[in-house]
Amino acid sequence: MKKVIILGATSGIGRELAVQMVHRGYKVGGCGRTEKILQKMENELAPNFIGHTLDLRETAKLDINLNQLIEQLGSMDICIISSGISEPNPLLEWELEENVFKTNILGFAAAAGFVVRYFLNQRHGHLVGITSLTKYFPNKTSPAYNASKVFESNYLNSMRYRMQGKDLFVTEICPGFIDTPIVRKRRITLMAPVDRAAKQIIKAIEKKRKTVIVTKRWKLIRWLIPLTPDWIFRRLT
């Protein structure tokens, strides 16, 4: 039975991945700050889900936390970093920007670094990072979020070069808009259902793909947007 750790398992894409992966026969360790949801998931997905509360911004405690969870699971074959925050910040308030950097950049890098060291030592493993299609198309309301996704993508590419070996893999998932709490506050059209996105992400992981845009409709949109004149694009974003 393959052991998977999902960071950001309490909501949205990560939560749906946890549910679908347990149903596909994986044993899942899920993390997030919301203990109540992790307890609920443990009850619903027993005995193949173990919850572990952690705050990714507390980077100094991350190794201890992840080692504890790995011990409970028995091992770790796959780690999916799905945690992330997006704060619309039209007034460019520093507190909001900083929180995004702490979570999506410092937290992401600390987690990815721990996981890569663990997999290199174990000589097998698969790191999966959820970035975003916004890495290609910045918008004016969430500059920190967009920049953090460029960072995550670039960091994953470096990790891919570090993870040399026949059983070492890195997958980057770039979602377009998926119907989860992170985007529900905004007026967004063309949102894809989260269960469909999770199904496509699991397929990409099992095929050990390098970079995948989800869902399929967003693959098309990714190629249409650069053809859109800048003045229209500015209005849309």
Ligand SMILES: NC(=O)c1ccc[n+]([C@@H]2O[C@H](COP(=O)([O-])OP(=O)(O)OC[C@H]3O[C@@H](n4cnc5c(N)ncnc54)[C@H](OP(=O)(O)O)[C@@H]3O)[C@@H](O)[C@H]2O)c1
């Ligand atoms: N939905 C979309 O349209 C979309 C599009 C492109 C990219 N993405 C990316 O996909 C990933 C998942 O997003 P989602 O849509 O599933 O969002 P979501 O429903 O808001 O879930 C975010 C997850 O991140 C966790 N998290 C946030 N801050 C954390 C922290 N400090 N420590 C630990 N965990 C933390 C949350 O758990 P707690 O609150 O319990 O801590 C939650 O489980 C994100 O990286 C996001 O940027 C999403």
